[in-house]
Amino acid sequence: MATVLFIEDEPALGMIVKDSLAYRGFNVLYAANGAEGLEQFRLHQPDIVVADIMMPDMDGFTMAEHIRRDDPHTPIMFLTARSQTADVVRGFELGGNDYLKKPFSLDELVARINALLRVGAARPHAGGTLKIGRYTFDPAKQKLSVDDREVTLSHREAELLRRLYQQRNEVLGRSEVLTELWGDDSFFNGRSLDVFITKLRRYLREDPKIQIINIRGRGYKLVL
Structure with a gap:
């Protein structure tokens, strides 16, 4: 319960x-x-x-x-x-x-x-970090680090980044992620997702090879 x-x-x-x-x-x-x-x-x-x-x-x-x-x-x-x-x-x-x-x-x-x-x-509970370009991402601790700098992501930021990484170089469906992380794919939640994508791009801007591309009408793609 x-x-x-x-x-x-x-x-x-x-x-x-x-x-x-x-x-x-x-x-x-x-x-x-x-x-x-x-x-x-x-x-x-x-x-x-x-x-x-x-x-x-x-x-x-x-x-x-x-x-x-x-x-x-x-x-x-x-x-x-x-x-x-x-x-x-x-x-x-x-x-x-x-x-x-x-x-x-x-x-x-x-x-x-x-x-x-x-x-x-x-969410992962055990150790295990992911390499995203120059960045190290720990989904369990919700930590994203590069060089000597580290940021703690919110719960939803970390989960969104984890899903983008799991489907890297492929499209992460917009409707799917909205339904699973926000509860439904309403317009209001869609605006919220756009805010989160903008924040992730800002967190990852130290490595210009990393891109989160908007695939119009479908979703987003993490390109490494």
């Missing part, structure tokens, strides 16, 4: 979602603000975090920053009524793995939680 840490400052919505997730078989921890959520995270180490952004005491972005300092792996999904591109990008840059706009259906929330949990279960 997967443990979900759900953080929401609206009590009515919080109880509805908490009870609905429990009914669907999840073990649910509930917190009413970011500070309480961070405390619950450190005490119980849940399998996934689902958090509102605008909350008293500590907002969701600040809470995510604290979590990512200690834990680069546990999936974090943001819930918010805000949908500006800048907010979405900031959430992903802080280590968020998904972003669901309010109001949302409980079925979609559950589908996205399950998608993130499947990705986490499939």
Whole structure:
């Protein structure tokens, strides 16, 4: 049974979602603000975090920053009524793995939680690094390094790069990766994927021989 840490400052919505997730078989921890959520995270180490952004005491972005300092792996999904591109990008840059706009259906929330949990279960747990041009990539630790520089990737960044590498010099289907990593291939999620591809290109720019090519209408190809 997967443990979900759900953080929401609206009590009515919080109880509805908490009870609905429990009914669907999840073990649910509930917190009413970011500070309480961070405390619950450190005490119980849940399998996934689902958090509102605008909350008293500590907002969701600040809470995510604290979590990512200690834990680069546990999936974090943001819930918010805000949908500006800048907010979405900031959430992903802080280590968020998904972003669901309010109001949302409980079925979609559950589908996205399950998608993130499947990705986490499939992530390599043992050692084994990959050579990507001049770079060394450790999928399990989500570390990408070149020369004496190292960056810690978010959960979804690492999984996307791993899949691109596994299908290097071949097309990684856009619809496939959206369905498996984001839960569906909606327009909004497609924009999110484009942001992630741009970030990976930036991480890999030290080696000009590495390219992530957009194959129009099909997906992306990692060329080495």
